[in-house]
Amino acid sequence: MQLVTLNDGKVIPQLGFGVFKVDPAETERIVSDALELGYRHIDTAAIYRNEEGVGRALAASAIPRDELFITTKLWNDRHGDADRAIEESLEKLGLDRVDLYLVHWPAPRQDRFIEAWHSLEGIRERGLATSIGVSNFAKHYLERLLPEATVTPAVNQIELHPYYQQRETTELAVAHGIKIEAWGPLGQGKYPLLELPEIMAPAAAHGKSPAQVVLRWHLQLGHIVFPKTVSRDRMVENFDVFDFELTDDEVAAITALERGGRVSEHPDDFD
């Protein structure tokens, strides 16, 4: 597994497993499958309502804690209450710390994300989260947060896939040593990404699947990714992306697909 070093010196597996929309009743089985197949980085959130299932899968596995990387997130209605929210998440996960805790959305109508960030700084200080970061912080939110922050976020987890690459946000993050975590790396299956010629041609050339080509594009650009699937076969497929390399031209052709094609909520409109 390729590891990425964060700006606080901690390392994160570049490829993980996301559990958004994984049914809480199915989560233990699905995460257990992912762990058995080699995934060591799990991305969940309080709002996914499946932290308990993740926790049960972790407890049932014999994997040492220091080989696992677990992320969860502070939901929008807890920006003034992060200290209790992290305790609740840790209880559900059966952990005494997470590896990464994120402010899930800036939630601008409440406008309490800076207060939430200061709480996360305290949570990190107390060792309840090893690293802290933000999610869905478009450029203008980062610009407000960074001058106020004592700790620079380790990551910004944003919607990012070939039709929607958020270049301004990514450039600002990179300039501050903030790693990009790309959520919806496969476009959430909401447009025919895997049928585009720019994806299918390299797939044929390298003997890999279209999804593997898209994930490889992310990895070569330095993004941290955690594709979600409930299918064991796709878990295997999505994990098998380290034995080939896209050429510079192939990467450039996929990057040229940008068209402002967001598939989910914009942070300005989402509280």
Ligand code: NDP
């Ligand atoms: P993804 O881009 O990972 O797409 C998931 C969809 O793609 C599912 O429908 C899945 O179907 C399908 N899929 C997975 N693998 C393959 C494959 N090899 N070939 C074809 N189809 C495939 O979207 P997500 O939104 O799930 O993003 C990944 C993770 O990012 C989430 O699980 C979550 O952890 C995080 N996230 C964070 C957000 C935030 O606000 N911070 C918002 C959204 C996501 P199936 O399951 O049927 O295989």
